[in-house]
Amino acid sequence: MGRQVIHVPGLGHGEQPIPLAVKVGNMVFTGSLGGSDPKTGETPSDPEQQIANAFAAMTAVMEAAGGSLSDVAKVEVRLADRGMRKLLNKAWIKAFPDENDRPCRHTGEGGTGGGGNIIQMEIVAVLGA
Numbered sequence: 001m002g003r004q005v006i007h008v009p010g011l012g013h014g015e016q017p018i019p020l021a022v023k024v025g026n027m028v029f030t031g032s033l034g035g036s037d038p039k040t041g042e043t044p045s046d047p048e049q050q051i052a053n054a055f056a057a058m059t060a061v062m063e064a065a066g067g068s069l070s071d072v073a074k075v076e077v078r079l080a081d082r083g084m085r086k087l088l089n090k091a092w093i094k095a096f097p098d099e100n101d102r103p104c105r106h107t108g109e110g111g112t113g114g115g116g117n118i119i120q121m122e123i124v125a126v127l128g129a
Contacts, residue, residue, distance in 0.1 A: 008060045010038030021061045028065045028125040033057040034112070035119045043116045047084055051091045054119045058095075067127040069095055077107040080118040088119070 006021035006028070013020065013031060021030040035050025036043045038057065044050055058075075062068050077088060085107060096102040103123075112120050 006061060006064050008038070008057070008064050010041070011057050011060065021065065023065050023127075026127040028062065028067065028071070028123070028127065030058075030061055030121075030123045032113065032120040032122060033061065034117050034121075036117070045116065047118050048087050048090075050118050051084070051087050054121050055091050055095050058121060058123055061123070062125060065125070065127065067125060070101070071125040071127050072103040072123050073126050074124045075103055075105045076122040077105060078111045078120045079107060079109055080112045082107070082109045084118060 002024070004023040005019040006023055008020060011020050011033070018031055020033075021028060023029075033054050034043070034057070035053045037053055038060070044053070058072070059069060062071060079085065079088065088107065092102075092105070112118060
């Protein structure tokens with residue numbers, strides 16, 4: 001079956017020897033997807049823009065893996081401040097508008113990597129589910 005490393009231009013873990021995402025069979029797993037702008041590498045100060053960037057990164061990873069957001073089964077989210085859940089929920093509903101067809105999600109506080117980052121997400125997806 002083997003492991004296939006998923007690459008997305010502008011996204012990754014910098015100089016760390018860690019892939020952004022891997023595909024094993026029909027399963028996709030990511031490392032942390034943050035809120036930086038993939039074109040500039042900069043982290044915007046606007047929390048809503050960071051959250052939008054993280055969801056755009058999730059979409060880009062799924063497309064690079066040969067899938068879409070409809071294949072996402074679980075999302076782990078870490079926010080610098082749980083008070084930002086309203087902004088997260090707004091982006092969540094935009095990404096997954098059908099309340100009867102959404103992945104499960106766990107949201108915790110902290111562990112966002114510093115540097116002005118307010119969000120990090122990790123996903124598990126099953127292609128063709």
